[in-house]
Amino acid sequence: MSVLSVRYQGEIAVVTLDNPPVNAVSEEVRKGLVALADQLDEDTGVAAVVLTCAGRTFIAGADVREFGKPPVGPHLPDVVTRLEQAKKPWVAAIHGAALGGGFEIAMGCRFRVADRSAKVGLPEVTLGIIPGASGTVRTPRLAGVEAAVEFATSGKPVSAHQALQSGVIDKVIDGELLEGAIAFALEALNHPLPQPVSARPVETRDEAFWEKAKKQAARAGYQAPLSALDSIRFASRHSFDEAMAYERQIFLDLRASDEAAALRAVFFAERAAPRPAFVKDTKPRPVARVGIVGGGTMGAGIASSCLSAGLNVVLIERDDEALARGRQSVERTFAGAIKRGKLSEEGKETLMSALSGSTDYADLGECDLVIEAVFEEISVKRDVFKNLDRHCRSDAILATNTSYLDPREISSALKDSSRFLGLHFFSPANVMKLLEIVPVPETADDVLASGFALGKQLGKVPVRAGICEGFIGNRILKRYRAEAETLVREGIAIADIDAAMRGFGFKMGPFEAQDLGGLDIAFLQREGARAEGAEIPETLGDILVRSGRKGQKSGGGWYDYADGDRTPRPSSAVSDLLAAQVTNGPQLDPEEISERLVRALAAEGEVILTEGVAHSASDIDLVEIHGYGFPRWKGGPMFWKDQRLRS
Numbered sequence: 200m201s202v203l204s205v206r207y208q209g210e211i212a213v214v215t216l217d218n219p220p221v222n223a224v225s226e227e228v229r230k231g232l233v234a235l236a237d238q239l240d241e242d243t244g245v246a247a248v249v250l251t252c253a254g255r256t257f258i259a260g261a262d263v264r265e266f267g268k269p270p271v272g273p274h275l276p277d278v279v280t281r282l283e284q285a286k287k288p289w290v291a292a293i294h295g296a297a298l299g300g301g302f303e304i305a306m307g308c309r310f311r312v313a314d315r316s317a318k319v320g321l322p323e324v325t326l327g328i329i330p331g332a333s334g335t336v337r338t339p340r341l342a343g344v345e346a347a348v349e350f351a352t353s354g355k356p357v358s359a360h361q362a363l364q365s366g367v368i369d370k371v372i373d374g375e376l377l378e379g380a381i382a383f384a385l386e387a388l389n390h391p392l393p394q395p396v397s398a399r400p401v402e403t404r405d406e407a408f409w410e411k412a413k414k415q416a417a418r419a420g421y422q423a424p425l426s427a428l429d430s431i432r433f434a435s436r437h438s439f440d441e442a443m444a445y446e447r448q449i450f451l452d453l454r455a456s457d458e459a460a461a462l463r464a465v466f467f468a469e470r471a472a473p474r475p476a477f478v479k480d481t482k483p484r485p486v487a488r489v490g491i492v493g494g495g496t497m498g499a500g501i502a503s504s505c506l507s508a509g510l511n512v513v514l515i516e517r518d519d520e521a522l523a524r525g526r527q528s529v530e531r532t533f534a535g536a537i538k539r540g541k542l543s544e545e546g547k548e549t550l551m552s553a554l555s556g557s558t559d560y561a562d563l564g565e566c567d568l569v570i571e572a573v574f575e576e577i578s579v580k581r582d583v584f585k586n587l588d589r590h591c592r593s594d595a596i597l598a599t600n601t602s603y604l605d606p607r608e609i610s611s612a613l614k615d616s617s618r619f620l621g622l623h624f625f626s627p628a629n630v631m632k633l634l635e636i637v638p639v640p641e642t643a644d645d646v647l648a649s650g651f652a653l654g655k656q657l658g659k660v661p662v663r664a665g666i667c668e669g670f671i672g673n674r675i676l677k678r679y680r681a682e683a684e685t686l687v688r689e690g691i692a693i694a695d696i697d698a699a700m701r702g703f704g705f706k707m708g709p710f711e712a713q714d715l716g717g718l719d720i721a722f723l724q725r726e727g728a729r730a731e732g733a734e735i736p737e738t739l740g741d742i743l744v745r746s747g748r749k750g751q752k753s754g755g756g757w758y759d760y761a762d763g764d765r766t767p768r769p770s771s772a773v774s775d776l777l778a779a780q781v782t783n784g785p786q787l788d789p790e791e792i793s794e795r796l797v798r799a800l801a802a803e804g805e806v807i808l809t810e811g812v813a814h815s816a817s818d819i820d821l822v823e824i825h826g827y828g829f830p831r832w833k834g835g836p837m838f839w840k841d842q843r844l845r846s
């Protein structure tokens with residue numbers, strides 16, 4: 200059955216694309232659109248064409264699955280031009296999202312209408328490429344240079360209302376989209392047609408504009424946004440045809456780049472994460488009401504995340520003061536979202552109305568799932584789960600948010616461990632997407648499946664982790680920090696190591712990150728393990744903490760900090776403290792430093808894979824990208840390592 204069909208409503212031809220799941224533009228779609236444009240041009244009974252899509256969305260872009268293969272004609276830019284040159288005007292009727300190639304096809308149409316909830320955008324840079332079918336050439340002609348720069352360099356879609364404001368669409372249709380689009384087409388036939396977008400003028404901007412835009416685009420940290428800006432700038436100063444050739448060359452070059460390959464791998468890994476094979480055939484338990492025990496930083500963050508996903512939340516604390524503090528933390532999260540324009544006041548009220556609080560575990564009696572986020576101490580957690588056993592429904596899932604404790608020692612407090620699960624959120628839990636899902640041996644299949652379903656419901660990236668110290672992410676972090684300290688012992692300057700890792704693409708290097716989070720957290724874990732007899736060699740971090748240097752919170756850690764200033768300054772005190780530990784080894788350049796540390800990440804990842812603590816290399820990459828700031832355009836340590844081996 201063809202992905203394209205046409206039916207007639209009077210003199211309007213309605214072309215419907217039905218290419219599930221998101222109407223991506225495959226080779227078949229490109230060929231079909233050209234054939235239909237030819238056919239309808241010759242159909243004397245047709246005065247205009249409405250292009251609509253079946254399913255949940257308009258065209259979501261070129262088919263990313265074809266990117267690894269050589270491009271096959273008809274190429275999308277030619278399809279867009281064919282539609283633009285059609286004898287009968289085409290009207291794009293947009294619902295869901297018109298993204299990338301979908302947005303470009305819509306710009307080839309003479310008109311664009313959208314329903315109120317639709318979005319349009321050019322997300323190509325998020326895949327390491329730039330628009331390849333006139334996105335950087337038609338958008339400035341349609342909506343002006345500023346809008347084009349925002350669309351193409353940020354990759355962020357805009358709402359139908361914003362698209363109307365910027366001139367990208369002609370009308371927002373209230374009511375039934377197709378009916379509105381047909382009515383729009385009929386009305387348009389009573390007036391002279393607007394110029395095709397490619398024929399419209401485009402005005403350039405002065406150097407100051409481009410310099411400012413370049414600084415903004417460079418903040419992404421990788422090439423594609425800068426290339427998109429370059430293409431728009433070229434398009435604002437050259438003919439349409441010259442600009443199309445320029446855009447296409449950049450697109451083809453980037454399409455073959457390491458960054459694009461990495462970003463495509465991450466794109467598909469993120470979409471596969473909530474539906475791993477081992478839960479595919481298992482029905483999760485429904486979760487509508489979540490209990491959270493502990494309203495501290497983690498508990499409040501998890502509560503905010505659950506509320507934002509439309510769940511009801513019961514927050515439990517030990518007394519009214521602590522409960523009030525927890526509630527205030529949640530309110531502050533939403534107040535921040537309002538300030539950023541991501542939430543309205545009434546939206547916040549609605550979310551907060553789904554939050555109830557109590558100091559009585561009996562109020563958890565109706566919860567489908569309860570997540571414990573109390574102090575990281577085994578006896579405290581076991582007491583919580585004994586209480587949960589007494590007060591929760593027998594089919595309620597009971598989860599711990601522990602980062603470092605052995606979940607089996609917690610679940611053994613329960614009569615029935617089959618309903619127990621580790622759900623390791625990352626702070627701030629309402630922001631960080633990573634969710635490590637840690638089953639114990641007794642965890643029931645549907646409880647595990649429920650963990651992944653919850654991850655999807657919360658918009659997280661859920662990854663199954665086996666039981667070991669630190670699961671996947673914190674275990675790799677420990678190896679990363681140890682290797683960074685080894686470099687210090689070899690005489691590499693702390694600031695050079697951090698600078699090298701920022702240059703690789705991390706927002707922060709390993710030492711400045713520790714100063715921000717506090718060196719004492721890991722120190723106390725090591726001390727706790729030593730107290731239980733573990734043989735843990737002294738680390739450089741131990742030396743600093745013992746001397747009172749815990750990081751920014753104590754005015755100094757790996758770096759010095761002036762009062763009220765969070766700028767890290769290399770510390771002579773640290774050099775003195777560590778002098779006995781440091782030898783003068785060979786100096787390394789930034790690439791050698793980052794290569795050394797990323798290889799250490801990948802080496803620990805390999806061991807984690809071998810032990811079965813992680814199910815796949817891409818799971819490890821998702822952990823590092825979504826939990827520890829690994830630059831996604833490098834694909835994650837495992838992808839990066841393989842790419843290096845192939846190059």
Ligand code: T1G
Pocket residue numbers: 220221223256259260261262263264275296298299300301303322323326329330331332334467470471
């Ligand atoms: N190509 C192929 N498959 C795609 C796809 C695409 N563009 N987008 C999504 N899918 C699959 C996805 O893998 C998943 O498959 C299913 O659809 C549902 O996706 C020339 C060159 C559209 C907002 O970057 O942003 O056009 O796992 O879980 O949450 O200039 O998908 O079910 O088998 O994400 O409802 C530009 C990428 C391409 C859009 C829907 N377009 N997609 O979100 O569903 S480059 C994009 C999205 C381009 C031109 C250039 C989202 C979505 P499966 P999902 P969702």
